[in-house]
Amino acid sequence: MENQSFLSNRLLIGGLAITIVSAFFCASLYWFFRKRIYANLQLYIKQKGDLDEERHRLRQYKVEEVQKATQNFSKECLVGSGAYGNVYKGFFGEEGTLAVKKLHTDSYVSNEDFKNEVKLLAKVTHSNLVQLRGFCSGTGKNGAKILVYEYVSNGSLLDYLIGKGGRSLTWEQRVNVAITAAKGIAHLHEGNKPSIIHRDIKPSNILIGEKFQAKISDFGLVKTGPSGDDESHVSTQVKGTLGYLDPAYCATLHLSTLSDVYSFGVILLQLITGRPVVDTSGNQPTSHIIDWATPHLEKGSVGEILDATLLLEQCNTEMMLKMGQLGLRCVKKEPKERPTMTRVWKELQAALYRAETFKREQKMASERSLGKASQLPAHSRNDDGDDYSCSVSLNSVGLQRFQVEMDSFSFQSRNLRCLELDSLSFDIDAKSIS
Numbered sequence: 001m002e003n004q005s006f007l008s009n010r011l012l013i014g015g016l017a018i019t020i021v022s023a024f025f026c027a028s029l030y031w032f033f034r035k036r037i038y039a040n041l042q043l044y045i046k047q048k049g050d051l052d053e054e055r056h057r058l059r060q061y062k063v064e065e066v067q068k069a070t071q072n073f074s075k076e077c078l079v080g081s082g083a084y085g086n087v088y089k090g091f092f093g094e095e096g097t098l099a100v101k102k103l104h105t106d107s108y109v110s111n112e113d114f115k116n117e118v119k120l121l122a123k124v125t126h127s128n129l130v131q132l133r134g135f136c137s138g139t140g141k142n143g144a145k146i147l148v149y150e151y152v153s154n155g156s157l158l159d160y161l162i163g164k165g166g167r168s169l170t171w172e173q174r175v176n177v178a179i180t181a182a183k184g185i186a187h188l189h190e191g192n193k194p195s196i197i198h199r200d201i202k203p204s205n206i207l208i209g210e211k212f213q214a215k216i217s218d219f220g221l222v223k224t225g226p227s228g229d230d231e232s233h234v235s236t237q238v239k240g241t242l243g244y245l246d247p248a249y250c251a252t253l254h255l256s257t258l259s260d261v262y263s264f265g266v267i268l269l270q271l272i273t274g275r276p277v278v279d280t281s282g283n284q285p286t287s288h289i290i291d292w293a294t295p296h297l298e299k300g301s302v303g304e305i306l307d308a309t310l311l312l313e314q315c316n317t318e319m320m321l322k323m324g325q326l327g328l329r330c331v332k333k334e335p336k337e338r339p340t341m342t343r344v345w346k347e348l349q350a351a352l353y354r355a356e357t358f359k360r361e362q363k364m365a366s367e368r369s370l371g372k373a374s375q376l377p378a379h380s381r382n383d384d385g386d387d388y389s390c391s392v393s394l395n396s397v398g399l400q401r402f403q404v405e406m407d408s409f410s411f412q413s414r415n416l417r418c419l420e421l422d423s424l425s426f427d428i429d430a431k432s433i434s
């Protein structure tokens, strides 16, 4: 019995001694290598951070780098300014030209808020959204907060609507801008969880790319959409621009993706009319574009409200009418009656496809008919000065198209007679051919 207790005491003492020696050994190791351990830990944290930034395609710029790219935020590089700050064109060597948005120092509460918001934004990528490339955050609460975006070269939709520098859009470009803008907004709504509500859809936030495709900007300067059980709306203070603000949202403070649909509806009306949201020029009675355009569009007529610059070219009025009427559905007072952004772009795309198919068919029919006309027998020409005429028949050719094509041949006819709706027949008096 005594032997047993002696043995267990020795074991206990032995174990204790081993533990103390091991602890001492570990402490010595740590003491000797502590600097290296710290360095490796910091390297790991930094690499993890870099990887995160890489994954979000985000780069943290140095203030000096941005200053150099924008010639110290010079007037020459200033592109425009808005509620959140100034936008500069920056030249970043191999990275090319980028847009630098220098936010007002009080735009975010802290640098930490700013960085979090920026990281969230970097995850949102779509060809119809202006891509965030990186950021730059100064030190201290009021340090410079700068966002670096891809540079969109063709100005904003607002520039085209007000005709800045003589800019204007053809009817096809207007439809293309509408479709691509709707795709970008639809991605914010449906391609992210929680969905992102833009809150400030307006022409200056729709930038125009090289191929006249829309790129939505400033979606980062708003808060993300609803999440959790009740995903239909979030209650928040009213933000947005007068004229584009959804009255249902203003009345209830319930924000949903359908408020963006309302703002987009106003833009569709502007695209076909080229009119400001509220015309204060004195040319028209001061009223909101919706009140002004609704009676015309409801009775299926677009001619009286069409942008005058569209009258200078061949305009597909049917497509413009479709776009206007879709705009009216987007601005319905009851949000639930509005279409989603995905539905909007799909409807526009289908209408454009129909319009293009029709145009192609018209062109082919016109070419076929003109081909037939050029094969007319030689005797139909009046070489002897005799008074005789030939007859040509064109199928499925619109009157306007026919005139344009004939003009290009310097060809005139005194006698023009429409026989059927889609079949045109006319006589050519040989004497009248110059």
Ligand SMILES: Nc1ncnc2c1ncn2[C@@H]1O[C@H](COP(=O)(O)OP(=O)(O)OP(=O)(O)O)[C@@H](O)[C@H]1O
Residues within 6 Å of the ligand: 079, 080, 081, 082, 083, 084, 085, 086, 087, 099, 130, 149, 150, 151, 152, 153, 155, 156, 200, 204, 205, 207, 217, 218
């Ligand atoms: N990524 C970009 N590429 C090219 N130009 C841009 C870019 N972002 C903005 N701009 C230009 O800078 C101008 C100012 O933009 P900013 O967003 O600061 O103001 P805003 O859109 O006019 O008003 P708000 O601040 O209310 O959005 C815009 O009109 C646009 O033409």
Ligand SMILES: [Mg+2]
Residues within 6 Å of the ligand: 082, 204, 205, 217, 218
């Ligand atoms: Mg903007």
